[in-house]
Amino acid sequence: MNAGRHSTSAKQMGSISSIGASLRPLPSRTPLQLVTTQGQVHIHKSSYRGSFSVVLSEALRSAGLGSRVLVAQFLRGGVNQGPEGAIHLCGRLEWIRPSIECCLPDNSSTNDLTLQKKSQQKAIKEIWEVCKTRLEKNKIDKIVLDEIGLAISLGFIEENDVISTINSRPSSTDIILTGPSIPIPVSEMADQITELRCS
Numbered sequence: 124m125n126a127g128r129h130s131t132s133a134k135q136m137g138s139i140s141s142i143g144a145s146l147r148p149l150p151s152r153t154p155l156q157l158v159t160t161q162g163q164v165h166i167h168k169s170s171y172r173g174s175f176s177v178v179l180s181e182a183l184r185s186a187g188l189g190s191r192v193l194v195a196q197f198l199r200g201g202v203n204q205g206p207e208g209a210i211h212l213c214g215r216l217e218w219i220r221p222s223i224e225c226c227l228p229d230n231s232s233t234n235d236l237t238l239q240k241k242s243q244q245k246a247i248k249e250i251w252e253v254c255k256t257r258l259e260k261n262k263i264d265k266i267v268l269d270e271i272g273l274a275i276s277l278g279f280i281e282e283n284d285v286i287s288t289i290n291s292r293p294s295s296t297d298i299i300l301t302g303p304s305i306p307i308p309v310s311e312m313a314d315q316i317t318e319l320r321c322s
Contacts (some may be wrong), residue, residue, distance in 0.1 A: 162296040169319035190235035190264040197274040263303035272302035
């Protein structure tokens with residue numbers, strides 16, 4: 124009986140030692156790391172003012188997936204919103220408009236120096252300063268600059284300021300610019316350009 128027990132135990136020891144011989148230490152590997160995404164510049168332009176709905180749905184989808192999104196409409200007033208009256212959607216999407224009484228037409232005169240024009244310019248610059256601050260402080264993952272091309276051509280925002288802001292943004296931030304007219308130097312910075320055409 125004892126001999127039988129010893130032989131079983133010897134067999135077990137033999138199988139354990141053969142398993143141990145087949146196990147080899149794995150070579151050390153560097154741990155997996157998250158890859159930071161590379162932000163892109165997208166331009167949505169059209170010959171008419173109508174590309175915003177496509178861009179807004181993309182912004183809402185990003186916010187729903189957890190991205191911090193800022194939507195800035197530069198020439199869409201009518202609600203006297205201003206930077207302090209932002210609308211929050213999906214928890215992570217912030218929507219701001221200038222504190223002006225109406226939507227500005229795209230044929231507004233750049234030489235108009237009336238008091239109304241000056242107040243509009245001040246309200247639009249306030250929105251632009253909010254956008255720049257959020258980008259500088261890396262507080263957003265995606266920013267939509269709606270009709271910024273028109274804001275540039277109407278003299279509300281300086282083209283060079285927009286270019287330097289895009290160049291100095293955090294590398295992971297997506298920027299979407301919309302409008303019927305985007306200056307060529309800004310267009311040349313784009314990773315993707317989508318153009319809507321009337322049939």
